[in-house]
Amino acid sequence: MAHRPRSEMIAETKCKLLESARRAFGTVGYADASMDDFTAEAGLTRGAIYHHFGGKKGLLEAVIMQIDAEMTERLHEVSKRASNPWDGFVDECLAYVEMALEPEIQRIVHRDGPAVLGDPLGWSNQEGCLAAMMKHVRTLKQQGYIRQELDPEATARLINGVSLHGAQWIANSHDPKQASDRIVIAFRALLEGLLTTSNVN
Template sequence: MARRSKQEMLETRAAILASARKVFAQQGYAKTSMDDLTAQVGLTRGALYHHFSDKKAVFEAVVDQLDQEMDQRLQQQYLLAEDSWHGFQNRCQLFLAMAQEQEIQRIILQDAPAVLLADENKQKCISSLQNILAELIEQKKIIQCDVEVFSRFIHGSLTELAFWISHADQQRLVKAQQSLSLIFEHLAFH
């Protein structure tokens, strides 16, 4: 039996993750079997186990991939704005809008908290918010506040709003974004 090249192994892993994302988004973690994952990419269970130890490991890799993509989109929104304050606001608004995307709804908002320990990712998000808020205070874009407390407030609020928005009509997103804008108006340095 010929050994597969590193490139072939990477391509197989990428195919597994692409397939798994579709299956997890459509069926959810609980209803997805290893056979569902292998059937999509034409692999045997043994080949799948060569790349991942179990279904949870596949799911964790999918969550990591989706988290990275979300972070890139949020960071791009931040960097494209006219200044850091507008970038921060746009970033938060985009996060709420993403809650209506099927993959994010099912994988990130619904299944990931139930399947994985989310503390590490949560702390990463909060730390990122703390850094942005500290920068905005230093630039005198927002009023002085306790960045640790306010970053947790923003993270918790955005997460709860994302749950509320997911699987709902566009009107909930609009209401949430309008309310978030009101909070930001009061936070802005005048």
């Protein structure tokens, strides 16, 4: 077995770095993740990181983009199998909450990410979870489900905030199950504020 093409080797190296970095970031956090440690774990050294990702920050950014792509995919799956647009939207929101409960996502995407890279607006603008939700809101508006005066982007942003904080509260609650139930009730109530009067049940 001779050597495989170079492009494959590179892709594998990048993949290994992303994997071990993601695990380190997700467990001990960005600040306490030693580059020497998790590169060694991947059988490499820091040199590879500086070459491929420019540095520790670049690596974090790449990890986040990877996770965000996975989240977007999962959310798409959820909203696809709803019977009507509004329910699909609500389901997607709740799925987003559930995902934010996963330790890896919570830590990397929602805590260290904004702290290290700044506001999420910069790195998840195109084709990310936020973009997907924004598109969803726009559709609901066109179909008359929600109020006409609502701006899709602003609305998506706010709902995103609701989801994140709800999730955070649930995650850190001593009784996650009960917290989840209470959050869902309040969440649904808030969302109903968006509906046009003719759509309020």
